[in-house]
Amino acid sequence: MPAGEPYFAWVDASETAFGPEHMRWDESVFSFTCEQSEGDPASLTAVVRRPRNVSGNPIGLLGPGRKIWCWFAIDCGTALFKFRGRLVGVPTSIFEELVTLEFIARPFDVVAQKQALAETLKVLPFYDELVIDPEQRDDPEVVLEGYSKIWHYDRETHVLTVSDEIVGEDGLVEFDGASEGGKVLYDGLDLTLTSGPLARVDLSAEFNWTQQAYGTVDLTKYLTSNWPKFVQAHTTASGVITSFTLDAGSWPKAGAGLGDGWSVGDSSAWDLFGNETVTTSDSADLTVKWWDGATTNVKSSYSKTEMRMQPPGSLMYQGIVTDNTSKTTYAKDELGTYPASFSSSYTIVKSVLPCHHLAVTLQAAYTAERPCTELVSISLTADVQHILTAPEDGEALRLDGIKSVNLSEAIDGTPPIGDPRRRSYIATERGNQSIEHLISLARTHLLKRSRVVEISFAPKLERMPEITLRKNAFLIEPRIGEATGKIIGYTLALDGSDGRINCEVRIGCAIGRAGSQIAAGGEPTYCTEDYTGADYQQFTGRIVLFDSSVGYAPPNADPDDDGVNFMVPMRAEDVIDQPLVVENPAADQYDAAFHGSYTGGFQGFTVWLDEVFFGADYATKMLAARSQDASNALKLVETKATFKLKSMTREFATPYDIQVTDVKIPTGYNLEAV
C-alpha cells in the first residue's frame, strides 16, 4: 500500500475498532480534509464520487438503511492516520458527480461521557462546589472552571477526556530539524501573537455563613458584683442587690427578652427580708367586788405591730400619734355624784420604707444567628515575558462576584464550615482549600492567556499519525529557533485537483519565564513546629505551595467581629457589650426619699399640705398623705438597670487579602531571545 493512499469504509456504529477489513474503498475519495481544533471533535470533509448501484443509477445517500458511520484512514508510510466519524447534515451537491460528505468524530453519548468525566473532576481545589450555585453543579462545563484543561475528543475511539492547555498528557512530538522525519517543510511555517498575555488577575470572593450557636451565660455574678453598693445598709450580703422599688416580682422571668438573640434562660429572685409584719397584743381585765356590793372593773390592753425582719437600710419614719384620748364619766345616786368610769386610748403609728434585699440569679440564654462574611481578595501575577515595551501596560483581569453558598447549611449531611459556631471559615483547613480553588481560578486564566505565541508548521505526512491534541510538540526551525507548545490543531488534507497532501500542525506556546516556587515554613506563633506539628498552630510568613508554580500564605484567623467565641464556655465579661448602668440605686432613692422630704416637723412630706395639717382627723390624714407622698417620691426615682449584651443577630464582614507568589509559567517560546 503506497503512502498517501486513503481508505474509506462505511461501517456500523458498533465497529469501533479499526481492522484490516476497513482498508477498503467504499467510496472514491476525490479530496478530503481532516482537521481538529482544540476543544472540538475532529471532522472530516470528504469529496467523493457520487455513489451508484451496479446498474449505474445514483444511490440516495440519505436512503433508509444506509450506514452513516465511516472509518477513514490514510497511509502515512509509517502508520495509518485514522478517523472514525458519523455523517452529519445533508450532503452538499448531491446531484453533482462529486458530492461532499461531512463527518464528525463526536460520540453519541457525549453528554453522558461529559457528565461522567465531570464527576471525576470534581476534586478540590480545582472544583469547589461551595462557590457554585447548587442548580449549576451538574453542568459539566462548570467543572473545568478551575482547570487549565479543555475537552478532548479522540478521533478514533471517541473517548472524551480533558487535556491541559499547556502540558499535554500524552507526551511530546519532536521536530528536531535534524532527522529526516524531524524536519518541517519550509512553506507553511508561521508565527503569530495572539492577544497579549494576562499580567494579573484580581479576584474577590465572598464566603458566607450563619454563625449559629445556642447556650447560656451566667450573668449573676456580673450583675450582683457591679450593682451599686448601698452603704446605708451596712451589711449588704454578697450576691445581693438592693433597691427601694425593684422587688422580687419584677426580676426578669424565664423567657423574657434581654436583647438581640438573648432571653432569660433561668432566673430567680428572693427577697431576703420581705415586708411581713407581726402584731402582738395583750389585755387584762380585773373586777373587784367590794364588801358592800360595789364593784370596780379595770381593763388594760395594747397592740403592737412590727416587721418580722426589718431590712437593713430601710428608711424609718417618725411616729404619728393618731389617737390620744381619755374620758371620765360620772354617776349620781342618792348619795350624790361620783366618778363611774374612766377610759384612755393612745395610738402611735411609725412607718418604714423597707429596702428590698434581693438574692438573684440570672442565666442569659442566647440563640445566635449571625450572618458572617469573609471577603477574600487575591491578586495573582503571572511571571511572563512582556510583549509590550512597558510591562505595566499589561492586561489585568478582574474576577469578582464569586460568592459561596451558606457554609453553615449542610451539604450531604455536613456543613462545609464544620462547626457553625466558628468565627472564621477561611482560616480552616477547608477554607484553605477554598483559597486554593480561587488561586486555581486565577491561575487558569493566567495560564490560558500565557499561550500567546501560536506557531503553525507543515510536518511530513509520516509524522501525522503521532499528532493528537493531547500532546505537545517541540520544534526546532532555523527561522524561529526552538519552541515547545501544546498542539492546538492539525489539518490533513488532500486536494484532488493536484493530488497533494497538505499537513499542518498548530501549537500554542506559553511565554512564561519557567522556574518554580519554593515553600516556606514560616514562624510558628505558639510553639516549635516539631512539638505540635504544622497543622496545630498559626504561622507567620508561611508559604504553602498550590503546586510548584504558585504558593500562598494561609491566613491566620483574624475575624473583624465582636470577639464572641462560641467554641469555648463564655463568661459574662465575654458577652457584655455595654456595661451595667443602674439609675437610681438604693442610695439615691434613700436620699431622694429622706433628704427630699419636708422636714419641718413631719418627716416624710415633700410639700406642706394645709388640708392635711389642719382640720379634723389631721393625724390620720397625715399618715395617709405620708404614705402617698412616699409612693409618689419613689415613682420619680425608680431603679432602672440597663446593660447590653453582644448582639446575636449582628452581621460581620472580615476582609482577607491573601498573599500569593507569582505564578511560574513554562517557557514555551522565548520572545526575549528573538
Place this chain on the structure above:
Amino acid sequence: MGFETVVRPVVFPNIRPAPARALRIEDAPDKGIAVITGGSNSLVDLPYSEQHSWSQSRMVEVVRKFDKARIYYTRPDGTLDKNEYWEFEVLRSIQFLENGQTAWGQQYAPMQNLENVEVINRGLTRRNGQ
C-alpha cells in the same frame, strides 16, 4: 500604573450562588438594651396602741332585813343580870338599788341564841330613811 487594561470576562456569570443579603454591618447602639426595672414599694405602717379603763358602781340601801337581839349583863361571878342588857340589830340582808333596779345582796345567817344573848325579834324590815 500604566495603561493597564482591566477587563471583566464573561466567565460563567450565572453559576454563583445568589447573594444572601445586603450586609448591615454596624450594630445599633440603642437597640437590644436589656432593661431591669419595675416593682413598687410603699410604707409599712407599724402602729402601737394601748387602752386603759376602769369603772365602778355604788349601791344604795333600800330595805334591810334584820333580827333584834339582847345581850345581858354578866356579873363578875358569872351570873346574868337580865335587867341590865343592850339591844342591837343583827343584819340579815339588804336590798340595794343600783341603776333603778333593786336586788337583794348578801344573805347572812340568823344569829343564834346564846347564854347571855337572846334574839328577841326576827325578820324585821326597815326601809331606808325610816
